[in-house]
Amino acid sequence: MHFAILQFPASNCDQDCVHAVRVLGHTASYVWHKDTSLGAADAVIVPGGFSYGDYLRCGAIARFSPVMQAVKAYADQGGLVLGICNGFQILCEAGLLPGALIRNRDLQFHCEQVHLKTTNGETPFTRRTPAGRVLRIPIAHGEGCYFADAETLATLQAHRQVLWQYCDAAGELTEKANPNGSVLNIAGIANERFNVAGLMPHPDRASEGLLGSEDGRFIFDSMVEAFRQRGTSAAA
Amino acid sequence: MKAKIVITPKKAVLDPQGKTVQNALEHMGYAGVTGVHVGKYLEIDLAAGTDRAAAEKALHEACHRFLSNPVIEDYRLEVVD
Numbered sequence: 001m002h003f004a005i006l007q008f009p010a011s012n013c014d015q016d017c018v019h020a021v022r023v024l025g026h027t028a029s030y031v032w033h034k035d036t037s038l039g040a041a042d043a044v045i046v047p048g049g050f051s052y053g054d055y056l057r058c059g060a061i062a063r064f065s066p067v068m069q070a071v072k073a074y075a076d077q078g079g080l081v082l083g084i085c086n087g088f089q090i091l092c093e094a095g096l097l098p099g100a101l102i103r104n105r106d107l108q109f110h111c112e113q114v115h116l117k118t119t120n121g122e123t124p125f126t127r128r129t130p131a132g133r134v135l136r137i138p139i140a141h142g143e144g145c146y147f148a149d150a151e152t153l154a155t156l157q158a159h160r161q162v163l164w165q166y167c168d169a170a171g172e173l174t175e176k177a178n179p180n181g182s183v184l185n186i187a188g189i190a191n192e193r194f195n196v197a198g199l200m201p202h203p204d205r206a207s208e209g210l211l212g213s214e215d216g217r218f219i220f221d222s223m224v225e226a227f228r229q230r231g232t233s234a235a236a
Numbered sequence: 237m238k239a240k241i242v243i244t245p246k247k248a249v250l251d252p253q254g255k256t257v258q259n260a261l262e263h264m265g266y267a268g269v270t271g272v273h274v275g276k277y278l279e280i281d282l283a284a285g286t287d288r289a290a291a292e293k294a295l296h297e298a299c300h301r302f303l304s305n306p307v308i309e310d311y312r313l314e315v316v317d
Contacts (some may be wrong), residue, residue, distance in 0.1 A: 056276075057305055064302070093305065100307040102245075107252050147249055147308055181250055 003028040004041035013048035020207040033065040043080040046087030058143045059089035081196045088198030096196050099148030105181025109142040117167040120160040124226030125197040134171045135215040137201040144200040146182035164188040237282040242312045243304045244275035
């Protein structure tokens with residue numbers, strides 16, 4: 001399977017993503033923010049970092065880059081798109097995912113391991129997660145507090161679009177386990193079609209034992225299985 | 237001619253920065269502060285002779301699409317000479 005990994009000025013997890021998917025036996029190529037085509041990608045990853053210096057708002061400028069127009073077209077055709085950290089912020093700013101990410105409740109930058117409960121295990125991003133398994137994946141962000149209005153939250157819940165929630169090691173959704181003040185402990189969501197997802201934690205930093213956790217693999221493996229089952233490339 | 241744009245967090249959105257500034261003001265002894273909202277201020281220079289109505293229309297669009305995020309922010313726009 002071939003992943004396209006976007007690169008914006010000040011992306012800093014692009015190489016982590018390429019490394020992670022290669023460790024899992026797949027191929028990856030970088031796509032520069034000024035490119036208008038994603039090439040022959042089987043899936044797209046919008047990586048973490050501080051695109052365009054986080055100026056104005058995180059992801060606000062990146063969403064207007066040429067490559068994001070290609071990502072929108074790719075997503076419209078049903079292609080798989082995963083946004084990690086700043087990538088999640090960009091997808092929200094671009095309107096590909098609902099809601100927004102704002103400053104952490106305690107104003108601190110959090111760089112730590114967190115636990116995640118997979119809220120919907122039947123999506124292209126979660127289907128390989130063993131039932132009941134609490135994932136341990138690191139976060140590294142200052143603006144990861146997920147916000148959406150009550151109506152949007154009701155829709156997200158009704159359609160089971162909340163994919164991951166911050167929890168404690170036992171899988172309980174406690175206030176203490178919520179590192180940034182996200183509503184409903186939301187760590188990641190999907191769009192209504194379930195072909196676009198975003199999360200603040202970094203599966204790219206948790207895909208080999210050397211890094212302390214391999215739980216990020218469940219997310220990449222899910223995408224691979226979903227793609228293979230579909231059997232066709234939604235190349236843009 | 238210039239445009240002055242003030243962007244503030246929506247009332248329903250957590251504003252930990254505003255809360256922290258409010259707490260600091262209280263600690264410093266400034267009584268009677270019932271709320272602080274920290275936002276952004278943008279000043280946009282416009283070419284001389286710009287049509288005011290057209291500029292306002294374009295800038296409202298820019299505020300909605302780009303300069304503010306309607307999910308979490310409100311904005312006020314004013315065009316002055």
